Amino acid sequence: MTGMQMPSGVHALVRRTHEERVMRALQENGAMSRGEIARVVGLSRTTLSEITGNLLQRGAIVVVDTDASRREGSGRPAERLALDPASAQFMGVDFGHRRVHVVVADAAHEIMVSGSVRYEDTTTWPTRTERALELVDRLSGEAGVHYGALQGIGIGVPGPYPAPEGAAWPRATPGTTVLRPAPEGVDVAFAERFDAPVIVDNNTRLAALAEAISGADSVADLVYVRLSDGVGGGLVVGGQLVTGSSGLAGELGHVTVEPAGRPCRCGKRGCLETVASVPGILAACWEFGLRLENLDDLAAAVRRAHPVVDRVLREAAGALGRVVGAATMMLNPAKVVIGGEITRLAPVLVEQVAATLAAEIFPTASAGPAVAAARLSDDDGAIGALAAVFHSSPLLARYPETADVKGRSDAPHSATEGAAHVRP
Numbered sequence: 354m355t356g357m358q359m360p361s362g363v364h365a366l367v368r369r370t371h372e373e374r375v376m377r378a379l380q381e382n383g384a385m386s387r388g389e390i391a392r393v394v395g396l397s398r399t400t401l402s403e404i405t406g407n408l409l410q411r412g413a414i415v416v417v418d419t420d421a422s423r424r425e426g427s428g429r430p431a432e433r434l435a436l437d438p439a440s441a442q443f444m445g446v447d448f449g450h451r452r453v454h455v456v457v458a459d460a461a462h463e464i465m466v467s468g469s470v471r472y473e474d475t476t477t478w479p480t481r482t483e484r485a486l487e488l489v490d491r492l493s494g495e496a497g498v499h500y501g502a503l504q505g506i507g508i509g510v511p512g513p514y515p516a517p518e519g520a521a522w523p524r525a526t527p528g529t530t531v532l533r534p535a536p537e538g539v540d541v542a543f544a545e546r547f548d549a550p551v552i553v554d555n556n557t558r559l560a561a562l563a564e565a566i567s568g569a570d571s572v573a574d575l576v577y578v579r580l581s582d583g584v585g586g587g588l589v590v591g592g593q594l595v596t597g598s599s600g601l602a603g604e605l606g607h608v609t610v611e612p613a614g615r616p617c618r619c620g621k622r623g624c625l626e627t628v629a630s631v632p633g634i635l636a637a638c639w640e641f642g643l644r645l646e647n648l649d650d651l652a653a654a655v656r657r658a659h660p661v662v663d664r665v666l667r668e669a670a671g672a673l674g675r676v677v678g679a680a681t682m683m684l685n686p687a688k689v690v691i692g693g694e695i696t697r698l699a700p701v702l703v704e705q706v707a708a709t710l711a712a713e714i715f716p717t718a719s720a721g722p723a724v725a726a727a728r729l730s731d732d733d734g735a736i737g738a739l740a741a742v743f744h745s746s747p748l749l750a751r752y753p754e755t756a757d758v759k760g761r762s763d764a765p766h767s768a769t770e771g772a773a774h775v776r777p
Contacts, residue, residue, distance in 0.1 A: 369504070371396060371404045376413065376436060376460045384417045384435040391627045405434060413440050413460070413502030436460055440502045441741050446485055446543070447509040447734035450474050450582035453485045456735040457498060462743060466496040467735070474582065483544045503549040507738030508539060509556025511583055550739055554596070558603055559737030561587020562594050564690050564727050566740060575687040576677060578605055579727070579734075580693035580702070583618070584626040584673075590684060605680065606630070610672040625676050629669040631695055637665045652698040663701065670702045674709025681714055681722060692727030700726070 379385060382393065391401045408414045415437045419430035436459075443458040454469040470488045472481060476628040486649040493499060540551045561577035579585050584606030587597040595602045606626040607619050614623025615636070627633045631648060638645045638654075644663040645651050655776040677689055689710065691703050709723035714721045729736065 354629065360452070362652075364675045368404070368407070371400065372408060372504075374493070374771060375401070375404055375408065376442075376475060378462055379414065379434065379436045384433040386431040386433050390434070393575075398529075409434075411502040412499055413438055413442070415621060421576060429764065437502075437776060439497050439499055439597035439657040440506050441498050441500050442502060443739055444489070444503060444506045444535075444543075444547070444549075445502070445509075445735040445738035445742070446506065447738060448481060448485070448511065449734075450511055451558065452582075453488065454735045455488050455492065456486065456739060457489075457492065457500075458739055462739075464739075466492045468492050468496050478539060482539050486542065487493065500547055503547045505550050505742035506543050506547060506551045507740075507742040508551060508553045509559040509734040509738045510539065510545065510553060511585070530563070554736075554738075554741065555585065555586025555600065555711050556588070556734035556738075557593065558587040558596065559735075559741060560585075560591060560727075560729075560733040561690075561737070562740050563729055563733040564587050572687040575688045575690060576604070576684060576686045577692065577720070577727075578673065578677060578693050580629055580631065580691065582631060584624075584630045586680075588680075588684065589686075605676050608676050610676065610745070615650070625672060631693075634665055634669050634695070637669070638662060641665065642679045647674075648694060648698060651695070655699050655701075662699075666699050666701050667705050671709050673702075675690060675713060677706060678710050678713025681710060688723045689722045689724045690727050691724070691735060692729070694730070696726045705741030 374396075375390055376434050378390055379394045382389075383661060387398065387401055390396075390405070391398055394401070396404070403413065413436070414434050416432045417435045418433050435627070438459070440777065441457045443462070444461045445456045445458070447454040450470040451474050454467070456467040459465050468488055468491070470483055470484050476484075478652075489500070509759050518671070525774070529751050542554050543549075544551045557579050560579050564577055565572070565575050573589065575589040577587040577589075586603035586605035588603045597603075606629075607617065607624045609620065609621060609623050610625050610628055611623030615627040615633070616622055617624035617627050619626075623763070628637070631651075635645050635651065637649075638651075638661055641661045641664070643654065643659065645654060645662075651662065655666075673691075681689065682684075689706070691706060703724060703726045710724060711721055727733065
């Protein structure tokens, strides 16, 4: 990073708009001289010189050659500029309970590089942030990607996020870790490191966004649940991604399903997360005498049709189905999506949720919602974070504007339609 101070306010917003127009012109037309760019985007040569100079300094564009071979007359050949294929423009970061996943996209919204690193559930947020930044550096070294031209960073963190104003978070009971929102240090660290605007949101809500905008059959009303190290949810209602008054919309994982059940990381007992998360399912298998250590062990037991695993999975899915059934009665979604790697390893989860949901919804309903496994993998939260930064989906019409930690309003608004595309 150059440590360059970015202008703020209206000037910054105008500058970013001009930069996007220049980069879009280069994306659509390939290498161009400054004169050609000026004619395409309609900027004066003075303004364009300032914009291209800034983009060159930050590494967003490069000089590839001159127009000497095509130039007529005796004038000095003009430099031709092009997008730097190694320049990252957007970053999505998904902090899970036990791993962080990073995806980096270019000016065309195509994913350039991605990766993840694991940590313990008890790892502190400063250490998680440090691991994430180390991962970003490693990806840069391995793929030759540089971040000098980042326009925005989206960060997903485990819910609940943020804390209700004035709320007192419960203390952890022995043997549990209270689930708290990410501290401000996460967004500050990324904003200061990359000198770019940052947004932070619940990572499962961002995963819901990624799922809702993927494919050709997106729907206006959707309930999304992800089963992973925790259980989170996201809601799309009336074509809008819903955050709620304090950012807690969709926290289905902390609905109580067993009042006398196992302690939950949120401080309560018997939340859906204690039953239907990956650790909750593995713990239930242990209680029935089947010692499974991880998802690989669980997948192997599913392939063997082990009766204990089948029972545990069906009971977990039944609890999930009842919670989703209540949400369905309130929201009347067209689709329910179940995400998380475990749903691909154990299809019975989705099957049982669909069966339970069919019994839970209003008897005279002509048709319940479609129930399906998520189309995206566990990097969906990071892709959703990218989409939130792109701010291009109609689902984000009422989504908070991107801003950095200093409260600047120079949010990146990409004119490129659609979400991230993975390079083949």
